[in-house]
Amino acid sequence: MTLLKTLEATGCMVPEIDLLQPADPFLDTTGEDLRRRIFMTQENSGKQFCLRPEFTIPVCLRHLEKGWIKARYAYSGKVFRQREGGAQEFTQAGFENLGSENANDADIDCIKTALNVLEQAGQKDLSLVLGDQAIFVSALEALRIPQAWRKKLIRAFGDDAMIKQYLDMMCGEEEEALDNLPSEISSALDTRNLEMLTQAIKSEMLEQGLPLSGGRTPTAIAERLIEKAELASQKLDTNKRTALEEFLAIDVDLKDAHGTIEAFENKHGIMLPLARDELYARNQGLKDSNATMRYHASFGRRLDYYTGFVFEVYAQDKTYPLVGGGRYDRLLTLLGSPQEIPAVGFAIWVDRLAGYEEGTAL
Amino acid sequence: MSNLTIALPSKGRLKESAVELFSKAGFELRLPQNARSYQGSLHGVKGVDAIDVAFLSASEIARELVNSNIHAGITGEDLARETIDNADDTLDFAVKLGFGHADVVIGVPQAWVDVETMADLDDVAAEFRSRHGRRLRIATKYWNLTQGFFAGHGIDTYRIVESLGATEAAPAAGQADVIVDITSTGSTLRANQLKILPDGVILKSEANLIISKTKANNPSHTEMLSEICHSLTMVVSK
Numbered sequence: 101m102t103l104l105k106t107l108e109a110t111g112c113m114v115p116e117i118d119l120l121q122p123a124d125p126f127l128d129t130t131g132e133d134l135r136r137r138i139f140m141t142q143e144n145s146g147k148q149f150c151l152r153p154e155f156t157i158p159v160c161l162r163h164l165e166k167g168w169i170k171a172r173y174a175y176s177g178k179v180f181r182q183r184e185g186g187a188q189e190f191t192q193a194g195f196e197n198l199g200s201e202n203a204n205d206a207d208i209d210c211i212k213t214a215l216n217v218l219e220q221a222g223q224k225d226l227s228l229v230l231g232d233q234a235i236f237v238s239a240l241e242a243l244r245i246p247q248a249w250r251k252k253l254i255r256a257f258g259d260d261a262m263i264k265q266y267l268d269m270m271c272g273e274e275e276e277a278l279d280n281l282p283s284e285i286s287s288a289l290d291t292r293n294l295e296m297l298t299q300a301i302k303s304e305m306l307e308q309g310l311p312l313s314g315g316r317t318p319t320a321i322a323e324r325l326i327e328k329a330e331l332a333s334q335k336l337d338t339n340k341r342t343a344l345e346e347f348l349a350i351d352v353d354l355k356d357a358h359g360t361i362e363a364f365e366n367k368h369g370i371m372l373p374l375a376r377d378e379l380y381a382r383n384q385g386l387k388d389s390n391a392t393m394r395y396h397a398s399f400g401r402r403l404d405y406y407t408g409f410v411f412e413v414y415a416q417d418k419t420y421p422l423v424g425g426g427r428y429d430r431l432l433t434l435l436g437s438p439q440e441i442p443a444v445g446f447a448i449w450v451d452r453l454a455g456y457e458e459g460t461a462l
Numbered sequence: 463m464s465n466l467t468i469a470l471p472s473k474g475r476l477k478e479s480a481v482e483l484f485s486k487a488g489f490e491l492r493l494p495q496n497a498r499s500y501q502g503s504l505h506g507v508k509g510v511d512a513i514d515v516a517f518l519s520a521s522e523i524a525r526e527l528v529n530s531n532i533h534a535g536i537t538g539e540d541l542a543r544e545t546i547d548n549a550d551d552t553l554d555f556a557v558k559l560g561f562g563h564a565d566v567v568i569g570v571p572q573a574w575v576d577v578e579t580m581a582d583l584d585d586v587a588a589e590f591r592s593r594h595g596r597r598l599r600i601a602t603k604y605w606n607l608t609q610g611f612f613a614g615h616g617i618d619t620y621r622i623v624e625s626l627g628a629t630e631a632a633p634a635a636g637q638a639d640v641i642v643d644i645t646s647t648g649s650t651l652r653a654n655q656l657k658i659l660p661d662g663v664i665l666k667s668e669a670n671l672i673i674s675k676t677k678a679n680n681p682s683h684t685e686m687l688s689e690i691c692h693s694l695t696m697v698v699s700k
Contacts, residue, residue: 127621128597128621130618131597131618131619131620132597132600132609132612132618132620132621132622133609133612133613133618134618135605135609135622136547136606136609251585251588251589252585255588256616259616262616269581280578281575282575285575301573301575304572304573304575305571305573308571308572308573308634308655309634309655310571310573310633310634310655311634311636315594315633315636315639316571316574316586316593316594316639317594320593320594321573321574321575321576324576324585324586324589325575325576328576328582402616404588404619434591
């Protein structure tokens with residue numbers, strides 16, 4: 101049975117997704133840098149298109165267009181990316197589950213589906229690694245990391261070097277960053293009065309002929325300036341840094357993850373109920389699986405629409421994952437949905453599968 | 463003839479400076495015979511009667527170097543690096559020539575009093591959509607340099623608005639929020655109420671003699687080019 105047929109058999113629709121896609125949804129959600137990694141082209145009118153770089157965004161757009169509440173999708177086909185040293189054109193198959201309210205069940209179903217499809221396609225010795233941004237966020241809260249710092253750390257989650265850089269900043273010397281302010285703004289800032297500060301910034305902007313709407317507003321600048329002043333004055337004590345680093349270093353067998361979190365809680369006198377419950381439930385839900393499974397606390401994807409759990413599946417001898425997936429609850433709102441639609445899914449790098457040859461239907 | 467082609471800028475200050483440089487270095491540079499010709503020649507290089515000189519626009523020179531159509535050329539480092547990623551893999555920035563100075567910089571509105579570093583801009587970019595309903599917009603003609611630099615700072619939540627002229631006016635016109643552009647003194651930016659972020663200098667550019675590593679690959683070419691480089695370096699370092 102082909103990958104697609106196996107997926108379809110789990111109750112998935114198979115939407116038709118064009119090879120040529122409007123580029124804006126991809127660039128808007130992922131960022132301008134994506135332009136360097138995909139193949140862009142344009143109409144004579146100037147409208148920009150790209151060769152399909154992946155399926156998730158088109159599937160979500162289709163879901164919104166049809167106005168469906170809840171659906172499971174499967175796909176398989178060529179995708180195109182600029183990759184150094186790799187093929188520019190390769191096959192991806194995958195699965196998206198949109199609109200399922202019970203997140204935990206949907207997450208487990210998603211992982212099981214991925215493992216099942218791989219096994220049906222004859223892949224052996226699979227290992228799974230999972231991470232969860234929501235657990236990291238709960239750790240930041242439990243450790244009472246100041247709000248302004250939390251935002252930065254959450255954004256860096258998934259990039260160890262960037263996290264370290266922020267931790268250094270948070271523990272470092274007081275910065276003199278706010279010394280160059282115009283005097284009226286500086287004195288307004290000292291009062292921490294948002295309205296006064298907004299006024300001061302507004303007159304500065306008017307003087308410079310900047311539009312007060314459409315871009316950053318005086319209020320937005322004032323709010324961030326106050327936040328920045330707070331950041332500069334709230335340094336992180338080293339105990340908290342150590343605790344955070346200990347947390348991020350957690351890399352354990354999924355069945356021990358629950359116990360590891362408990363030990364971490366006891367050592368630092370904090371509570372992480374979300375982490376404990378979720379890791380316990382994940383392990384319960386997946387315990388019949390043949391794959392080895394690990395929880396890695398620092399594993400995440402640096403895309404602002406990934407909000408929760410992420411996972412990858414490896415074959416034992418491979419450095420690249422066969423499957424990447426996770427929860428992306430923010431994506432559909434970014435694509436224009438008026439309400440949040442829970443979403444979880446995965447993609448299979450078909451050309452990395454053992455026994456795969458170009459042209460064969462796996 | 464030597465089969466070697468060097469390209470020089472065909473107009474403006476860059477051309478004047480390049481021509482002057484070659485003559486100071488003791489070479490004889492013959493300019494095109496008439497206004498419609500772009501072909502000149504260089505004399506005085508050891509072991510060869512004449513070297514072809516093509517007079518092209520600075521951006522064409524960058525493109526021709528990248529496409530390995532010419533062996534060497536004088537153009538701005540900014541143009542070469544904008545034309546190709548990882549430029550050092552294929553191009554040898556052999557001699558910095560000391561003219562055509564221009565910094566490629568990030569300019570943000572002076573009214574953004576909370577933004578003084580790239581880290582600040584990262585914060586602003588990350589929250590831009592949730593606050594303002596769209597991504598941060600950067601006006602520039604330097605797509606590649608901008609993307610590379612921002613990626614290096616871990617910033618990917620922005621969109622580029624292509625700007626081919628008067629980039630510095632884009633923020634006040636509401637077309638973009640910040641800009642990436644060249645400046646030599648910063649006065650145009652200041653006149654447009656923009657400030658340069660101290661850690662937002664993408665490239666300190668000047669005119670370079672650039673050699674195509676893929677095109678200039680036989681020993682006689684290398685020898686001629688190294689003689690030229692040597693002579694130009696002597697003048698520049700004086």
